[in-house]
Amino acid sequence: MIGASLSRWTMAFFAVSLVCLILAETLMAVGYGFPSHAIEAPETLVVVHLVAIGWLSLLMCGALFQFVPVLVAKPLWRPFLALPVLACLMAGLGFLLAGFLQLAGTLESDLPFLILGGCLLPLGFAMAIWILGETLWRARPLPLPARFVATGLICLLVLAFLGSLFAHLLSGWIPAERLAAERGRLVPLHAAMGIGGWLTFSAVGVSYRLLPMFMLAPDHERATSRWVWLSGSAALLALGLGVLLELALGASTSLSFGVAGICGLVALVLYGTDLAFFYRHRKRRQLELNIKASGGAFAALFASALLCGVLVASGTLERHVGALVYLVFFGWLSGLALSQLYKIVPFLTWLECYGPVMGRKPTPRVQDLVAERRDGPWFILYFAGVFAATGALLAEELTLFRLGSAVVCIATLAIVVELVLARRLANVSASLRLPEGTRLPRLFMAASGGR
Amino acid sequence: MSGDTRNELREAVLESLRMVIDPELGENLVDLGLIYRVDVDDRGAARIEMSTTTKGCPAAAYLKDAVHSAVWIVSGIEQVDVLLTYDPPWSPEMISGAIGHKFGAGSGGIRR
Numbered sequence: 001m002i003g004a005s006l007s008r009w010t011m012a013f014f015a016v017s018l019v020c021l022i023l024a025e026t027l028m029a030v031g032y033g034f035p036s037h038a039i040e041a042p043e044t045l046v047v048v049h050l051v052a053i054g055w056l057s058l059l060m061c062g063a064l065f066q067f068v069p070v071l072v073a074k075p076l077w078r079p080f081l082a083l084p085v086l087a088c089l090m091a092g093l094g095f096l097l098a099g100f101l102q103l104a105g106t107l108e109s110d111l112p113f114l115i116l117g118g119c120l121l122p123l124g125f126a127m128a129i130w131i132l133g134e135t136l137w138r139a140r141p142l143p144l145p146a147r148f149v150a151t152g153l154i155c156l157l158v159l160a161f162l163g164s165l166f167a168h169l170l171s172g173w174i175p176a177e178r179l180a181a182e183r184g185r186l187v188p189l190h191a192a193m194g195i196g197g198w199l200t201f202s203a204v205g206v207s208y209r210l211l212p213m214f215m216l217a218p219d220h221e222r223a224t225s226r227w228v229w230l231s232g233s234a235a236l237l238a239l240g241l242g243v244l245l246e247l248a249l250g251a252s253t254s255l256s257f258g259v260a261g262i263c264g265l266v267a268l269v270l271y272g273t274d275l276a277f278f279y280r281h282r283k284r285r286q287l288e289l290n291i292k293a294s295g296g297a298f299a300a301l302f303a304s305a306l307l308c309g310v311l312v313a314s315g316t317l318e319r320h321v322g323a324l325v326y327l328v329f330f331g332w333l334s335g336l337a338l339s340q341l342y343k344i345v346p347f348l349t350w351l352e353c354y355g356p357v358m359g360r361k362p363t364p365r366v367q368d369l370v371a372e373r374r375d376g377p378w379f380i381l382y383f384a385g386v387f388a389a390t391g392a393l394l395a396e397e398l399t400l401f402r403l404g405s406a407v408v409c410i411a412t413l414a415i416v417v418e419l420v421l422a423r424r425l426a427n428v429s430a431s432l433r434l435p436e437g438t439r440l441p442r443l444f445m446a447a448s449g450g451r
Numbered sequence: 452m453s454g455d456t457r458n459e460l461r462e463a464v465l466e467s468l469r470m471v472i473d474p475e476l477g478e479n480l481v482d483l484g485l486i487y488r489v490d491v492d493d494r495g496a497a498r499i500e501m502s503t504t505t506k507g508c509p510a511a512a513y514l515k516d517a518v519h520s521a522v523w524i525v526s527g528i529e530q531v532d533v534l535l536t537y538d539p540p541w542s543p544e545m546i547s548g549a550i551g552h553k554f555g556a557g558s559g560g561i562r563r
Contacts, residue, residue, distance in 0.1 A: 006509055066509070070507040070508065070509065072507065073507035209505075213475075214475075216476075216543040216554055219505075284553075285554070286553075347474070348509075350474050351474065351510055355474075355510060356513070358471060358472075358474070358514065358516070358517035359516070359517025359519075359520040360520050363472070363474075365472065365477035366474045366475055366477070
């Protein structure tokens with residue numbers, strides 16, 4: 001068979017990740033973590049890892065288990081390992097958060113939660129890298145979008161290793177003083193590998209396939225897209241090498257960081273030209289809500305780059321790094337994720353429910369599973385909340401930030417409700433909803449018969 | 452089977468294929484230009500060449516089955532052979548004029 005199959009556990013990954021997102025947004029709205037607590041405080045680490053691992057990484061793993069086979073037109077290698085990956089990551093995250101709560105003094109226990117988290121999370125990520133890496137390896141030579149994902153997976157490897165190291169350091173298992181100086185350098189590398197490498201690079205790669213597909217735009221490999229991959233990879237490499245050389249030889253990082261900055265900027269500008277190309281050359285005149293909403297995420301991506309430039313130039317990056325990370329996490333990555341989930345969940349639900357009777361019974365369209373007109377305002381509210389909360393962080397207005405976070409949380413809840421309604425086929429007219437031979441999909445798991 | 456009867460059968464097959472919609476685009480495969488070739492021989496054996504909008508599409512196997520079913524129910528068809536191909540890869544230019552207004556003008560339609 002030329003093609004991919006329905007990934008059985010992807011919907012479970014999505015469900016857990018959305019729960020983590022809502023939990024993190026609620027914590028921010030009630031004033032838990034940054035900016036009420038210091039940026040390096042355990043309370044902030046709870047929120048940051050709930051977003052980075054619980055929401056974005058689980059979502060990315062679930063999405064890649066479904067879309068890497070689409071990118072390379074080969075089936076997923078050992079798909080049954082997806083469940084152990086989910087179990088390891090969920091348990092690992094639970095232990096990690098419990099460890100942070102121990103550090104915060106909220107949880108009193110002698111159990112080595114940080115060590116457990118620092119072992120289970122790398123194990124889960126290693127399995128995910130194994131499944132996806134082997135699938136990519138067997139599909140060489142790789143098309144461009146898959147090369148982005150491959151780079152993202154390498155970054156995930158570095159990220160998980162560093163994360164595990166920090167967990168062992170914080171637990172006291174490795175004496176903290178041994179790596180005290182190095183930690184200051186490795187934490188930004190950990191963040192850059194996570195946000196820039198694993199999450200952004202993988203998201204950009206998948207977008208190169210999904211956007212032309214959804215907009216009916218030309219999807220041939222463009223020279224600019226190849227340069228996005230090359231310059232983005234060079235930026236990540238320069239960043240990693242710069243930190244390593246500084247740690248090993250005491251060399252200054254200014255040159256490597258400068259190279260990384262320029263390469264990153266080139267990648268971003270060229271990615272912008274590619275997005276404009278897809279939009280201008282699209283055949284689908286009436287864009288669907290997932291593409292319209294993605295516009296907010298792309299705006300946040302370029303606003304983040306602009307903000308980063310302004311903060312570096314004004315020497316205030318350290319002071320406002322929280323606002324920058326917030327905008328990247330919630331505007332760019334979460335904005336894009338929620339927008340695309342709005343398409344992916346109905347599409348996978350449609351395939352699972354109506355695929356088996358296609359051509360034999362009348363079926364609704366994928367678009368009939370959602371109510372775009374009703375849902376558009378929630379996305380507007382979401383992005384308005386994100387930009388307001390970012391502004392509040394820059395202005396150091398705590399109450400306004402909590403208000404913005406509450407708006408973001410309410411909009412997210414509404415979007416999640418719409419995804420559940422799509423999964424339950426609630427928007428489909430009664431006459432088409434469940435033709436003979438179909439059954440209502442389970443909320444969290446695709447049917448085993450999915451191809 | 453005469454040439455006229457074969458042509459009639461071929462038209463009936465095409466009409467039946469119009470029941471099969473691409474789930475993402477919400478239009479039938481014939482007008483989307485995803486049915487590359489329809490041949491019906493003297494013995495009522497149909498051979499269909501089709502594609503999907505993207506290689507590796509998770510819906511590919513379902514679509515192939517749906518095409519098989521839609522052809523099989525046509526009265527006079529005795530055998531169905533469906534070939535999924537990506538040579539050439541589908542492009543939006545293959546969308547036929549009938550639904551072209553929704554997606555921009557296309558020259559599309561199946562190759563005769």
